[in-house]
Amino acid sequence: VKDEGRDEPPDEIILSQVDPRYECVPIGTQKGGKNIAEPPPGGGEEPAGLPLCPDGYVPRLRRVEYRLSGKQVITGEPPKRRAK
C-alpha cells in the first residue's frame, strides 16, 4: 500500500532565513495543541513586509537556556556596565 505520509503540519523548528536571531515554530504546536484558536473580533491585518517565517510557521526569539529568580535572569557572570 502506498504511504501518503502524514497529513499534519511539520513538527520541526527551523531557523528564520530572514534573521538568524529568530526561529520559526509550526503554528499552534505549543500548549493548546495544533488547532490554534481564533482571535476575538476587532483585530487588524498583519503589516506588510518580508515575513520572518514561511507559511505554517510563526516566529519567536531563538531559545536559550537561562535561570530565573522571579523576573530576574541569573547569569552567574559579573554584570557589564554601560557608558552613558
Place this chain on the structure above:
Amino acid sequence: MRILPDTEPSEFALPDDETVHKYAYSAQYVTCYGGEGYINAWDPYLEWSDEFSLGQSLLARGSGSGKQTIEAGHQEYRDLYGDWVPHLFTFYTTNGYTSSGDNMGGYNQDVDGWVQYSSSIFPGTRSSPLSQFGGTQYVMPLKWQLWQANWWLRVNGIWIGYYPASLFSTSGLRDQAEKMAWYGEIVDSGGHAGTTATDMGNGHWPYEGWQHCAYMSHLYYQSSTGGSLSRYNPSSVYGTNPACYDIEDHFSNTGSWGPYFWWGGSGRNSGCP
C-alpha cells in the same frame, strides 16, 4: 494627588539579596476579563546589564504561591535580550513567581505556555519606532481579552497570540482576573556603589509633561465577559522611591487621553544618592 497603597504589591518579583525593585505603580482591584491602554515607548538608559527597565500591564488573581499573572509591555534588559534596546515582552506566572519553566511561567516564548498567532509581531521582538525627547511620540497600544478560554493579547491593533486559560487554576486566572495594574519598574541590581542610574520611562520626571516624560494613557479594564470597557480608576497609586522614580496620575481626565499618568525618573541624583 498621591494615593497610598492599600495592600502590599504581592505580585512583585521576589528580589535577590542585594537587588531592589523600584516602581511607579498603579493598580485597581476589580473583577475583570481584560483591559487596554497605551504605553509611551522610549529607549531608557540602563546602567548595568543585570538591570531592567520596563513599563507594563498586568492582570492577576490569587495570593502567595497561588498568585497568577499575565503581563505585557515594553522592556529593556541586556541579560535577557543581549542588547541595549527595548522589546515587547510577555511574562506569566502560575505560582507567585516561585518557579519558572514550561507551563509554569517565564518570559516571552522562552518557556512553553504562550501560543503565537501573528506572523509578524511576537513577544521579544524589538520595540520600534521610539519616541524622541521634545519630538515625535510613539506608543505601544496593548489590549488583553479573555475570549473563548484564552487570554488574547493585541499589540498595535494585531492579535498576536494568547495564554490558554487552561494554564491557570480555577482560583487563579482560569476565568477572570481580580486586579489590573499599569506601572513602571526598574531593578537596581545592587552589586555596585550607590543607587543605580538606570532610567525609568525616558529618565525624565512627571512634571516635565508631554514630549519630555513617559506616559500611559487610554487606560480601561474589561468589566464584562462580553467585552465592555470601564475606566481604569486605581485605588493604589504610588512611587516606591519617589526621589528616584515617580508617578503623577490623571485618572479623572475626561479628555481624549482618558485615564492616564506620567511616570519615570533618572535613578541616581542628589535626592536619590
